[in-house]
Amino acid sequence: MLRTLAALASITLTAPAMAQEEEAPDAPSPATILDAASAEDWVMIPPEDLLVMTLAPDQDGDPREVVIQLMPEPFSQGWVENIRTLARARWYDGISVNRVQDNYVVQWGDPGHDNPESGEVDTKPLPEGLRVMEEEDYLADPPFGGGNSPLTHYQGQPTASSPTRVSGRIAFRGNPAWIGESYWKGFPIAGELTPHGFPVWPVHCYGMVGVGRGYSPDTGTGAELYTVIGHAPRHLDRNIALIGRVIDGMEQLSSLPRGSGALGFYTEEEADKRTPILSIRVAADLPEDDQPRFEYLSTTSATFARYAEARANRRDPFFIHPAGGADICNIPVPVRAVTNGGPE
Amino acid sequence: MLRTLAALASITLTAPAMAQEEEAPDAPSPATILDAASAEDWVMIPPEDLLVMTLAPDQDGDPREVVIQLMPEPFSQGWVENIRTLARARWYDGISVNRVQDNYVVQWGDPGHDNPESGEVDTKPLPEGLRVMEEEDYLADPPFGGGNSPLTHYQGQPTASSPTRVSGRIAFRGNPAWIGESYWKGFPIAGELTPHGFPVWPVHCYGMVGVGRGYSPDTGTGAELYTVIGHAPRHLDRNIALIGRVIDGMEQLSSLPRGSGALGFYTEEEADKRTPILSIRVAADLPEDDQPRFEYLSTTSATFARYAEARANRRDPFFIHPAGGADICNIPVPVRAVTNGGPE
Numbered sequence: 001m002l003r004t005l006a007a008l009a010s011i012t013l014t015a016p017a018m019a020q021e022e023e024a025p026d027a028p029s030p031a032t033i034l035d036a037a038s039a040e041d042w043v044m045i046p047p048e049d050l051l052v053m054t055l056a057p058d059q060d061g062d063p064r065e066v067v068i069q070l071m072p073e074p075f076s077q078g079w080v081e082n083i084r085t086l087a088r089a090r091w092y093d094g095i096s097v098n099r100v101q102d103n104y105v106v107q108w109g110d111p112g113h114d115n116p117e118s119g120e121v122d123t124k125p126l127p128e129g130l131r132v133m134e135e136e137d138y139l140a141d142p143p144f145g146g147g148n149s150p151l152t153h154y155q156g157q158p159t160a161s162s163p164t165r166v167s168g169r170i171a172f173r174g175n176p177a178w179i180g181e182s183y184w185k186g187f188p189i190a191g192e193l194t195p196h197g198f199p200v201w202p203v204h205c206y207g208m209v210g211v212g213r214g215y216s217p218d219t220g221t222g223a224e225l226y227t228v229i230g231h232a233p234r235h236l237d238r239n240i241a242l243i244g245r246v247i248d249g250m251e252q253l254s255s256l257p258r259g260s261g262a263l264g265f266y267t268e269e270e271a272d273k274r275t276p277i278l279s280i281r282v283a284a285d286l287p288e289d290d291q292p293r294f295e296y297l298s299t300t301s302a303t304f305a306r307y308a309e310a311r312a313n314r315r316d317p318f319f320i321h322p323a324g325g326a327d328i329c330n331i332p333v334p335v336r337a338v339t340n341g342g343p344e
Numbered sequence: 345m346l347r348t349l350a351a352l353a354s355i356t357l358t359a360p361a362m363a364q365e366e367e368a369p370d371a372p373s374p375a376t377i378l379d380a381a382s383a384e385d386w387v388m389i390p391p392e393d394l395l396v397m398t399l400a401p402d403q404d405g406d407p408r409e410v411v412i413q414l415m416p417e418p419f420s421q422g423w424v425e426n427i428r429t430l431a432r433a434r435w436y437d438g439i440s441v442n443r444v445q446d447n448y449v450v451q452w453g454d455p456g457h458d459n460p461e462s463g464e465v466d467t468k469p470l471p472e473g474l475r476v477m478e479e480e481d482y483l484a485d486p487p488f489g490g491g492n493s494p495l496t497h498y499q500g501q502p503t504a505s506s507p508t509r510v511s512g513r514i515a516f517r518g519n520p521a522w523i524g525e526s527y528w529k530g531f532p533i534a535g536e537l538t539p540h541g542f543p544v545w546p547v548h549c550y551g552m553v554g555v556g557r558g559y560s561p562d563t564g565t566g567a568e569l570y571t572v573i574g575h576a577p578r579h580l581d582r583n584i585a586l587i588g589r590v591i592d593g594m595e596q597l598s599s600l601p602r603g604s605g606a607l608g609f610y611t612e613e614e615a616d617k618r619t620p621i622l623s624i625r626v627a628a629d630l631p632e633d634d635q636p637r638f639e640y641l642s643t644t645s646a647t648f649a650r651y652a653e654a655r656a657n658r659r660d661p662f663f664i665h666p667a668g669g670a671d672i673c674n675i676p677v678p679v680r681a682v683t684n685g686g687p688e
Contacts, residue, residue, distance in 0.1 A: 103598070215661060231576055235666075239664055320583055
């Protein structure tokens, strides 16, 4: 079975629409474009960049596993290193999901640290060797890599070769800034052209994973993590570190019962709703046969450009009015699981 | 208790951030602005415009209720009338939630009609008197109402009196169109300036409720409904009718287990995951004491303008970098429940 995040976002809304109508050969749907991708369009994610989070089995006794792809350089690498350190120290083993806020985030970490009502703090001492990151590390210098980099590919206004103008917000306070959006090695990013430089940063789309923190200048260690389960909270961009994205098992987190306490924390009375996290492992540390294997669609490939354009201008038979554009968070980078025998 | 949808989107991410730090008096947070709203800023929703959907109790035996605010004129009124007709014919009683697709929609309706694998269709005959709507009814003429209408209030480029430029996508295919976004009586809308007119339409934000349909030219009756549980699927705008939004109990739908069939439909094997819908009633038809009462923050009020600006430029103590703008779906119109004694 070929599994893609993109396929999850396909769209017919009633049973009749399940039927396969013919699509025009010159107007392929996003799914058709993905099906036609060549093997070279897919990039294997290194096992050092995959986290496997095992939740306690669900109430039916079925296993629950979540796979997170860690952020590539040059973004958030201090926190990413900390997370590998925490995983290898087995610090995450026995923590829990402590907060589920509708249309916002699921957050997991130390149950004592997380619970604002219990008064407990830091029941689990952190391992040694964690880096202390600065707020300036929320930003990175642009990873320009020549004419073929995705940043130049998508940068600026649409051109004939880059028809999909991915645009979210427009800055307007003070001097309107030029903010562009793009992709970097499978991740959605944004950048701002300022008189002082061109900082870039990853953006808060659905399924992105970030580092909980206290008030500034605290930047968090990576012990407290959250993922986005609603409309992209882009106001968090540049305010908090993003360290990866959920690429498998997202529904295990997004369908958890919401907490009724402030900010969606579970109250003392609903402590039984906290989902235990049995372990979080770097995939590279697992026996080779147990390592999950995932590929993402190269965001510099022509296939991805076609896919993005088709997402922005849906021509599947269901649609009568192509949108003519798309929010970057509505063009998720496709991911597929692979086995030794090839794509599942 | 004052309940607002906006409050659900508040944002601190760790326990230390729960503490109330002082905020600058000249830079109030969205929550502070709402707290200071006057009684006149709030608009009572007529009971004829509220749907009360009662789900079967959850596994703990706790009741589950969802309240939907129906779309005001001039939008989607044919479907809205159909929905009142279906509710009053008690057609919805005994239907079920048949589809839960992660980061996309929850859909409810006739279990036989919905299930693409069962081969059953239309197990429940529809009542008489339903209107057949046209695709052109996805659009409306702009409800301009003079200088104080929200459309003119937010229209076009930002001005000193309208500092929040709410912008989503930018059209670019063919002749780039001018697309603006605004609010109308509590609902997010968009409009396009074309050589032929200025059509406007409601937009697919989190919690918006729409009408499932088959292939064009079918436009659906209102018997099949869905709500958005993920990042705003704006590609559905102008392709399908939106008839309202969930204003209470959203978490009862968004946290349901995802279906493992195509498009998130529950398979035959997981038929027990379908959530029964006991009834859907127009609030006006309930005994007066049982009628839920909700108000929304007037989208033409100065308070809403301040709230929107603060959402776009977060200055709460947690933030270090205001975004300088916001997607319209990140400025949800606040709603609060009221009792006879005033706000809860």
